[in-house]
Amino acid sequence: MSGYGWDGELLGHEEVRARLPTFRAQSFLFTGPEGVGRRQVARWFAYGLNCQEGFPPCGRCASCRLEPHPDYLEIRPETETKTGRKARRAVIRLEQIVPRAEEDRESLVGWLETRPRFRAKIAVIDGAHHLGESAANALLKLLEEPPGYARLILIAPSRELVLPTLASRTLEVRFGPVDEATLSRFTQDPALLAYAEGAPGRLVAALADPGGLERMRAAVDRLLEALERPAEALEAALEVRAVAEGPFAPWAYWAWRLSEWPPAARAEALEVLAELQEALEAYVSEELAYAWAVLELRRIHAAMRRGTLE
Numbered sequence: 001m002s003g004y005g006w007d008g009e010l011l012g013h014e015e016v017r018a019r020l021p022t023f024r025a026q027s028f029l030f031t032g033p034e035g036v037g038r039r040q041v042a043r044w045f046a047y048g049l050n051c052q053e054g055f056p057p058c059g060r061c062a063s064c065r066l067e068p069h070p071d072y073l074e075i076r077p078e079t080e081t082k083t084g085r086k087a088r089r090a091v092i093r094l095e096q097i098v099p100r101a102e103e104d105r106e107s108l109v110g111w112l113e114t115r116p117r118f119r120a121k122i123a124v125i126d127g128a129h130h131l132g133e134s135a136a137n138a139l140l141k142l143l144e145e146p147p148g149y150a151r152l153i154l155i156a157p158s159r160e161l162v163l164p165t166l167a168s169r170t171l172e173v174r175f176g177p178v179d180e181a182t183l184s185r186f187t188q189d190p191a192l193l194a195y196a197e198g199a200p201g202r203l204v205a206a207l208a209d210p211g212g213l214e215r216m217r218a219a220v221d222r223l224l225e226a227l228e229r230p231a232e233a234l235e236a237a238l239e240v241r242a243v244a245e246g247p248f249a250p251w252a253y254w255a256w257r258l259s260e261w262p263p264a265a266r267a268e269a270l271e272v273l274a275e276l277q278e279a280l281e282a283y284v285s286e287e288l289a290y291a292w293a294v295l296e297l298r299r300i301h302a303a304m305r306r307g308t309l310e
């Protein structure tokens with residue numbers, strides 16, 4: 001059953017999985033960092049709800065053997081515009097939630113109109129923080145009165161990022177990091193484990209693309225080593241930027257590298273990284289944001305070397 005996740009095995013979140021089947025709620029909000037396992041647990045939950053033997057899903061019955069499963073639907077933000085150009089923001093659109101006459105695609109509400117083949121129909125709204133306004137309103141109506149056989153699972157990094165009206169109609173289930181002992185089955189590399197930040201999905205993606213990961217690490221290392229040479233530092237920062245556009249977010253690795261710095265300097269540098277991330281998410285000019293971050297890191301680094309920041 002590949003729907004379970006990597007190699008059919010679920011990693012961590014034992015407590016969440018013990019409690020999920022006991023909840024009476026129909027609508028859930030799964031929160032936690034990207035790659036931590038929210039989708040895998042959502043699939044596991046869905047299979048368990050329809051398994052002829054209940055929880056944990058047996059993997060052998062008529063329902064468990066179905067992949068894809070007719071009673072399971074995932075909705076994701078779309079990043080492409082209709083003309084094929086890359087949209088500025090990923091968004092879940094209205095037609096993904098309710099059927100519209102001019103579209104022949106399947107919508108969530110349309111899919112929920114028919115009864116399940118087994119016991120429950122489970123829909124995952126992956127990226128609930130990317131719901132467009134009209135799509136969010138349509139989903140709100142569904143959350144207020146879902147069919148009895150429906151289970152709705154919203155997935156987002158945190159509750160704060162989801163519209164309060166939606167969040168208040170769901171039961172939040174928090175996903176913390178998976179412990180390092182579990183993750184060390186994949187790798188013993190401390191830098192890689194730091195990069196994963198307790199998210200198995202990140203680790204699996206990194207191990208699947210060692211070249212991409214190596215480029216990210218080299219770019220960050222080079223930047224930190226070039227801080228005393230302004231031109232080279234900026235060039236290295238732009239390299240980090242280029243790498244960060246791929247699947248490898250450099251932040252956790254960067255933070256790990258800064259652990260070599262004295263505490264005060266490290267704290268200031270981490271603040272710079274957090275502000276850089278915020279600026280990028282707010283669509284500030286990337287080049288400006290990175291140039292500013294390099295200036296700040298250079299200032300902190302110089303103070304550190306003078307001994308005024310310990």
Ligand SMILES: [Zn+2]
Nearest residue numbers: 051058061064
């Ligand atoms: Zn089963």
